[in-house]
Amino acid sequence: MSEAPYPLGLRLSGLRVVVVGGGTVATRRVPALLNAGADVLLVAPALTPALRAQVDAGRLRWVERRFTPADLDGAWLVQVAIDDPLAAASVSAAAAQRRIFCVRADDRDAATAWTPAVTRHGPVTVAVFGGGDPRRAMTVRDAVRDLLAAGQPLSTDPVAAGIPANVPGGRVALVGAGPGDSELITVKGLRLLTEAEVVVADRLVPGLLLDELRADVELVDASKIPYGPARTQEEINRIIVDRALAGRFVVRLKGGDPYVFGRGGEELLACAAAGVPVTVVPGVTSAVAVPAVAGVPVTHRAVAHEFTVVSGHVAPNSPASLVRWDALAALRGTLVILMGLKNLAAIAATLVAHGRPARTPVAVVQEGTTGAQRTIRSTLDAVAADVTAADLRPPAVVVIGDVVTALTL
Numbered sequence: 001m002s003e004a005p006y007p008l009g010l011r012l013s014g015l016r017v018v019v020v021g022g023g024t025v026a027t028r029r030v031p032a033l034l035n036a037g038a039d040v041l042l043v044a045p046a047l048t049p050a051l052r053a054q055v056d057a058g059r060l061r062w063v064e065r066r067f068t069p070a071d072l073d074g075a076w077l078v079q080v081a082i083d084d085p086l087a088a089a090s091v092s093a094a095a096a097q098r099r100i101f102c103v104r105a106d107d108r109d110a111a112t113a114w115t116p117a118v119t120r121h122g123p124v125t126v127a128v129f130g131g132g133d134p135r136r137a138m139t140v141r142d143a144v145r146d147l148l149a150a151g152q153p154l155s156t157d158p159v160a161a162g163i164p165a166n167v168p169g170g171r172v173a174l175v176g177a178g179p180g181d182s183e184l185i186t187v188k189g190l191r192l193l194t195e196a197e198v199v200v201a202d203r204l205v206p207g208l209l210l211d212e213l214r215a216d217v218e219l220v221d222a223s224k225i226p227y228g229p230a231r232t233q234e235e236i237n238r239i240i241v242d243r244a245l246a247g248r249f250v251v252r253l254k255g256g257d258p259y260v261f262g263r264g265g266e267e268l269l270a271c272a273a274a275g276v277p278v279t280v281v282p283g284v285t286s287a288v289a290v291p292a293v294a295g296v297p298v299t300h301r302a303v304a305h306e307f308t309v310v311s312g313h314v315a316p317n318s319p320a321s322l323v324r325w326d327a328l329a330a331l332r333g334t335l336v337i338l339m340g341l342k343n344l345a346a347i348a349a350t351l352v353a354h355g356r357p358a359r360t361p362v363a364v365v366q367e368g369t370t371g372a373q374r375t376i377r378s379t380l381d382a383v384a385a386d387v388t389a390a391d392l393r394p395p396a397v398v399v400i401g402d403v404v405t406a407l408t409l
Contacts, residue, residue, distance in 0.1 A: 014037060026079070038077075069097075172278045180369040199250075300407075312398070313342075316350040339395075364386075
């Protein structure tokens with residue numbers, strides 16, 4: 001086929017799209033159709049488990065048999081995702097008779113429509129046709145995706161941040177920066193960071209992310225705001241709200257996840273009280289990621305079927321503690337403690353006093369996922385002394401349970 005394709009964006013919301021075939025090609029094509037709001041009818045004798053899950057969830061309809069021309073009645077588009085040329089040709093013929101565009105996975109030259117290689121960057125969708133060569137299209141697509149991810153902001157439109165259109169004034173995004181490695185921020189979080197006009201950053205935010213900000217971005221270092229903890233949070237809330245009410249896009253960049261022992265909830269409530277729209281972008285939490293990079297899975301088959309994440313910043317014997325340490329001691333699963341290094345001796349002693357075996361394996365990981373990561377392995381009765389001897393310092397994640405030795409070779 002020598003003619004150049006005519007590029008077109010199809011708005012398929014509520015419109016019938018027929019997918020013929022239930023294998024791996026259909027598995028790849030269906031999610032984008034569902035994301036476009038299409039009314040998907042899947043025709044195939046059998047399905048992959050992933051497609052069956054979509055059917056079971058009620059996201060599409062499945063006709064459990066081979067294709068018949070009547071399946072195209074009312075359709076706007078058909079995707080042929082089978083590798084039998086004769087069967088695929090019969091679908092093409094039925095589509096041509098009804099003047100329905102037909103995508104052919106088996107034969108692009110016989111198709112009346114092509115699916116491009118696609119990358120999405122917020123509100124921007126880039127579709128690349130490679131002149132009939134899928135590999136060329138994907139190579140160009142990947143190059144464009146990398147440029148978009150590393151480039152300047154494409155838009156300051158609220159839709160780019162997931163905010164409904166026609167919202168006056170500024171907006172806020174609570175973005176989780178991940179556990180320390182700058183590459184562990186989510187794609188969406190990184191995109192919003194490139195679009196920010198103001199960034200209010202925590203102490204534990206990866207420094208490389210801040211180094212990549214545009215020169216005109218106002219950077220507020222939340223760790224340098226004066227006052228005690230409560231007043232500091234009030235001041236952070238005030239800065240976020242004031243900048244947003246001034247019409248600016250504020251990214252509140254927080255270590256880990258915005259809500260896991262962070263105070264993202266308080267910041268969201270402050271914005272809501274001021275009428276400022278907020279987008280929450282979850283982050284990779286250190287409670288799971290740091291043990292993983294240190295070789296400790298928080299669950300493991302036949303070892304642990306549960307894990308509990310606890311803040312250790314309040315001592316077990318403090319009246320301010322909300323943790324039932326006696327109940328945690330009785331659990332057989334994994335216990336992950338964040339912000340617990342200062343109180344580790346008291347925590348370990350409390351767990352042992354309530355029945356957790358003194359020889360329970362423990363791992364402590366300092367500055368996990370970064371170049372400064374250090375790990376010690378010990379037992380519950382000795383870990384506090386071992387941490388002191390090793391001079392481990394916050395931030396550190398403590399993992400208690402048999403998973404600590406589950407992957408020891």
